[in-house]
Amino acid sequence: MTQRLYAAFLNLQGKDCIVVGGGTVAERKVIALLECGAHVRVISPDLTPHLQRLVCGGQVTHVARRYRRGDVKQAAVVIAATDSLDVNQAVADEADEHRIWVNVANLPERCTFVVPSVVRRGPLSIAITTSGMSPAVTKLVREELESQFGPEYELYLQKMGEVRKRLKSTVADENVRREVFRRIARSDVLALIREGNVVEADRRIAEIMRRQKLT
Numbered sequence: 001m002t003q004r005l006y007a008a009f010l011n012l013q014g015k016d017c018i019v020v021g022g023g024t025v026a027e028r029k030v031i032a033l034l035e036c037g038a039h040v041r042v043i044s045p046d047l048t049p050h051l052q053r054l055v056c057g058g059q060v061t062h063v064a065r066r067y068r069r070g071d072v073k074q075a076a077v078v079i080a081a082t083d084s085l086d087v088n089q090a091v092a093d094e095a096d097e098h099r100i101w102v103n104v105a106n107l108p109e110r111c112t113f114v115v116p117s118v119v120r121r122g123p124l125s126i127a128i129t130t131s132g133m134s135p136a137v138t139k140l141v142r143e144e145l146e147s148q149f150g151p152e153y154e155l156y157l158q159k160m161g162e163v164r165k166r167l168k169s170t171v172a173d174e175n176v177r178r179e180v181f182r183r184i185a186r187s188d189v190l191a192l193i194r195e196g197n198v199v200e201a202d203r204r205i206a207e208i209m210r211r212q213k214l215t
């Protein structure tokens with residue numbers, strides 16, 4: 001049976017992350033780390049043109065040589081993304097010794113975490129994994145979800161977040177709060193935002209709150 005993976009979202013803001021290798025796979029992982037505010041150090045004798053630009057722009061630190069034992073310590077996560085099984089294995093060994101979470105691009109069985117495919121719509125993040133069974137299917141599922149969950153989720157969640165914040169500080173009864181959130185979620189607010197009818201969406205939210213005597 002496939003190993004069941006525990007799902008979690010890491011807060012890597014300001015955390016040091018090490019990526020060994022500077023090819024296309026490393027590039028994809030580096031971009032995803034930067035988008036989450038991580039400090040990234042790439043250890044590789046060469047870089048893709050895009051990684052090179054990130055180094056020139058100061059967004060990424062580059063150690064321009066091959067991996068050496070001793071490179072992997074004091075990092076939040078390590079990604080071994082070279083095209084060599086031996087090198088990636090050595091990186092994984094060192095990470096394991098230091099109990100650092102490690103992702104190994106070409107050895108799924110050595111990953112202590114795998115990188116999922118992610119659909120992002122503002123604060124909504126949907127992560128997908130096939131537990132290493134088929135990245136091609138993972139990508140396909142992402143594309144399907146992207147067509148299902150459109151850009152309207154960003155504004156919708158912003159509004160839900162505002163209502164939630166307001167009610168948490170003004171309505172003491174948790175059951176009342178839960179009922180309001182449930183009603184908004186089951187209403188046509190999302191559909192109205194999708195149609196671009198934001199004024200009507202706001203009106204609908206206000207109406208639901210009024211019915212609960214909250215405004």
Ligand SMILES: C[C@@]1(CC(=O)O)c2cc3[nH]c(cc4nc(cc5[nH]c(cc(n2)[C@H]1CCC(=O)O)[C@@](C)(CC(=O)O)[C@@H]5CCC(=O)O)C(CC(=O)O)=C4CCC(=O)O)c(CCC(=O)O)c3CC(=O)O
Nearest residue numbers: 105106108114115116117129130131132134135136138139
């Ligand atoms: C275990 C894992 C480790 C990890 O990297 O975390 C892993 C491992 C491997 N991937 C391989 C191949 C491909 N990977 C992709 C794409 C992605 N791979 C990603 C994650 C993962 N890949 C982790 C498990 C994810 C899960 O559990 O589902 C994604 C989701 C995230 C990301 O990398 O950012 C990103 C999709 C981004 C998107 O949404 O588009 C494509 C598609 C393409 O390129 O078009 C292909 C070719 C098609 C195919 O092989 O299916 C190979 C074989 C190489 C070979 O054949 O030798 C290995 C090694 C092996 O399996 O041995």
Ligand SMILES: NC(=O)C1=CN([C@@H]2O[C@H](COP(=O)(O)OP(=O)(O)OC[C@H]3O[C@@H](n4cnc5c(N)ncnc54)[C@H](O)[C@@H]3O)[C@@H](O)[C@H]2O)C=CC1
Nearest residue numbers: 021022023024025026043044046066067082083087105106
């Ligand atoms: N996990 C994933 O999502 C995927 C993984 N892969 C696998 O990942 C591996 C990497 O793929 P690509 O990025 O396309 O390869 P690539 O050939 O584009 O890049 C390899 C990089 O590793 C560097 N490298 C080699 N030896 C090194 C060392 N000793 N120290 C530091 N850096 C070193 C190279 O200089 C190069 O920058 C391959 O084995 C490939 O099969 C492929 C597709 C997807």
